Amino acid sequence: MTTGDWSAPETEVLDAIVSGITNQQAVLATVVAVEGSAYRRPGAKMVIADDTGIGAVTAGCLEDEVLALTEQVLADGAHIERFDLTGTNDVWGLGVGCNGVVDILLEPLTVEYRPVAHAHEVAEDIAVLTVLDGERSDVEQGDHAFAHPTGAADYRGLSFETPTTDWPDELISTLTKPTAEMLAADASDSITVNWEGKTAEIFVDSIHAPPELVVFGSGHDVVPVVELAKQVGFSVTVVTFRGAADNKRFSAADRVITTSPAELHESLAFDTNTYAVVMSHNFVDDRLTLEELLATPVEYVGMVGSRERFREMQDAFAAEGHRFSASERDRIYTPAGLDLGGGTPFHIAQSIVTEITAIHHGRDPQHLTDQTGPIHARSTVTQSVDDD
Amino acid sequence: MTTGDWSAPETEVLDAIVSGITNQQAVLATVVAVEGSAYRRPGAKMVIADDTGIGAVTAGCLEDEVLALTEQVLADGAHIERFDLTGTNDVWGLGVGCNGVVDILLEPLTVEYRPVAHAHEVAEDIAVLTVLDGERSDVEQGDHAFAHPTGAADYRGLSFETPTTDWPDELISTLTKPTAEMLAADASDSITVNWEGKTAEIFVDSIHAPPELVVFGSGHDVVPVVELAKQVGFSVTVVTFRGAADNKRFSAADRVITTSPAELHESLAFDTNTYAVVMSHNFVDDRLTLEELLATPVEYVGMVGSRERFREMQDAFAAEGHRFSASERDRIYTPAGLDLGGGTPFHIAQSIVTEITAIHHGRDPQHLTDQTGPIHARSTVTQSVDDD
Structure with a gap:
């Protein structure tokens, strides 16, 4: 992929989701977990359509490998691909050290994603909830729910939409508070949810309307x-x-x-x-x-x-x-x-x-070097780097 | 001119000076004085070659008028054009209010400017001294001297070069201290110089090597x-x-x-x-x-x-x-x-x-709105604006 596509701003990645839904041969790659430091955080996305990726899921380490999986994802449906780069010897490598473990959710970009396209078109925030592990429950890996804020700016009211699979009311009700908190923090991460003796790991992806x-x-x-x-x-x-x-x-x-x-x-x-x-x-x-x-x-x-x-x-x-x-x-x-x-x-x-x-972003624009404490704990700045 | 040419970075304007010298049909426009607030400060430059301007001398108000003067400048030589925009009624105008008085030095870009091209090629600082008013002296409007720092980073040592006209030793000697000070401050402005009963107004233009x-x-x-x-x-x-x-x-x-x-x-x-x-x-x-x-x-x-x-x-x-x-x-x-x-x-x-x-630029990157005092007194930030 070209650097221009790789460094596409979030607005272009969202545009690519909108056009990818009608394309019907597009794949969405979303970082759902990283271990160790990583160039991009959970929620980082790449849309793949017509053999082209738009957006960055890593510092350029994995984008080509993800592109190569497109056919398989279109044929077999959603899955999570784990890329373990902890052993990568970069001495003669690509020039970009790639380390740590990155879990990437790969899924066909179907009409199920219309709520995201609609939110983008009307400039509203939305949270995408995706089941990462539903084995001990009645939801399945890859199932989606979409949460829309209803009115209040603090996300206290949320309306959930489950376009293709029913989610139990008790699950939705349990998800409301953490989803609202993550939307308020513009955060994306996976959470473990327990309801009626069941348990599931769900990725909550806050997609704020671009400023x-x-x-x-x-x-x-x-x-x-x-x-x-x-x-x-x-x-x-x-x-x-x-x-x-x-x-x-x-x-x-x-x-x-x-x-x-x-x-x-x-x-x-x-x-x-x-x-x-x-x-x-x-x-x-x-x-x-x-x-x-x-x-x-x-x-x-x-x-x-x-x-x-x-x-x-x-x-x-x-x-x-x-x-x-x-x-x-x-x-x-x-x-x-x-x-x-x-x-x-x-x-x-x-x-x-x-x-x-x-x-x-609510920042005081001082030098990062003059601050103490971890960057990620405070922010979404992602300058931590995959090292060897 | 296109916005891309208008907003060309300083490195490109210097590149255009280098190529303009060999072109032999190029004109250099330099802001030498502004009254009232202005988008650009003295020292701002535009190089005109092949009917194209590179660089900005105003917020887009005068560039076309300056372009139209090219033939005349190539035929008649250097002169200072005063643009008085204090009476401009912008109600149906260009969309960019243009006010104040701007003096622009227009001159054919000749081999005389080689010291500037050389300084750019070897990434050294240089000051260009141009006589704006020499009537009560033995130098003439448009005459140039070029001052090169010799060694010391604080510009205490300067070597002057006068490629085409001799400048009196006493004048050069009087100019040394203010030129060094303006180079140290990366400032461009006109100064009045007195020597042996003579007086002249000279524009001292600091051109720092790009970082x-x-x-x-x-x-x-x-x-x-x-x-x-x-x-x-x-x-x-x-x-x-x-x-x-x-x-x-x-x-x-x-x-x-x-x-x-x-x-x-x-x-x-x-x-x-x-x-x-x-x-x-x-x-x-x-x-x-x-x-x-x-x-x-x-x-x-x-x-x-x-x-x-x-x-x-x-x-x-x-x-x-x-x-x-x-x-x-x-x-x-x-x-x-x-x-x-x-x-x-x-x-x-x-x-x-x-x-x-x-x-x-030696700045503390705080919000300008939180600071007090004039911007220009402290800096070269040129957000003051031509108003009506």
Whole structure:
């Protein structure tokens, strides 16, 4: 597989699931367990269709071996493949040390996966529950349930869907709390469930809707922001005003919308998974956009520009009798971005996109080397490495 | 011009200067002064050759107008064009507000610029001095001098070269101290110089050699690191060991070298402008590479991998009687990267490349919004914006 496919952002892997379902000859590979350190964590996915893999399940160690299993999986159905690399001698190897034990769930990507495709299309979170071991129960390896959050943002309400096999009510009821907790933590891992004297090992895979980035602007400088945000998994909308933009410029974006600040809410829904960057470079447009954004639940509004410019904007708001509340001010980041230095278009875009990435993941963007304690315990950063 | 040309990293703009000199029909545009806030600062450059501009002098406001002046500049020689955009009504404009006053030096890119090309080819810093106003002196608008640092890293020694016109010794001597200071600060600006009753306004343009990133590894995961580092202006070398790599994978890199840890110093020179990321994923190779790197002046060694892995590496060093000194430990960043969260290949690359960007620019990567005081006074970050 090419590096571009291997390093495909999560949005592209989800897109590949959507198209793989209709393809009917596609296979989904999901990491369900790792022993030892690993480049990717449980929940990492690769979609294989037309002899091509999209996404990474390891640092490049196993992708070709997984590809080679496609025919077998399509013929025989789901199974878990254990790759034990603890004895690998990498001295003359592939150049990427591959160690530890990785369990990968391989399954044909069937219509059963439609709930995941639907959740992706409507930008909702979902948990996929897969039976890894059901021998001492009445569910079977490979059986799926899908859990949808119903309303509350804290996942307290979940609706379960079992498209092809019935799951006992008692099992579903036992699964509700751990599934909600794992969705809340955006975690994927296997759990052991006991009900009515039965026991099963079930993989709970949280699939959060990709974060949305809405960029207000139409200049050249919008483009590097779009490109970098797409690479790190944002779904990106560019909003231009007055129809003046050369929309071909933004081909990397998922959507380009031409509207006016006053009509924003007609074209776009903003929630707490939405991040906004305001860079129209037009003072009036930026001010009106800010006003509209503060009326939504969006928690990040990056205002590109100098502190002096923002002071002028605050004055303009004050002249209309609007003083920012503390909670409004907390949502406005100006100047947008982390202090990384450099003045080129990509430096500015890097500064902004990394700030949003850190905020989305709830991180303080300090040097990892200055922190103590294991990375994985705190996070999903997966820089631990398969060693020899 | 395309956004790709507009957002070209500094390395590509310097490459375009090198090829523009031989082209003989190329024009160099350099921002020499801005009033009000501006997207780019003095020293920002665009090279125009074959009707194409490489680099950005504004947020996209003036690039087309500058392109249209090419023929005139080639015919009439150097001049400074003042673009006064204070009255621009952007309501139906280009979508990028363009305001303030920008002075752009336009000049044919002649063999006179060879010292800049040479400095770029050998990765050395250089300052270009250009007379903006020489009316009350014996130098003329457009005259150049080039200042090379001689040895000392603090720029105390400078050697001046005036390829086409003689500059008075007294002028050169007066220029030495401010030029050294601006080179040390990586700043570009105009200064007024007085000597022997004469006075001139001279633009001192610091052109630092691009920072070098050396990535040790040959896996898929190296590629996003190379791509992001190239975008933000690093000159990138990939070092693979044992000749096992698919070097086509690294087409975005400036150089791919196959060697062994012990022979590193034969192929590569490491100085304080070099940043190293060690991600071979092979424990022995990584350890030997670290040992070699610590014997060089390189100030950043990013070790990709877990804390646990690095503890094992420390043990391996200790078994050979080597305990890291405090100054050695200060140069090792492990796990490499900023804490931005996310576990995909591009997340990991983003974490590493932004850490190196911040360190290269001497920044603490905190949120700009949490800082006080003007950005430009502290930095070259140029997020101030042309407003209306």
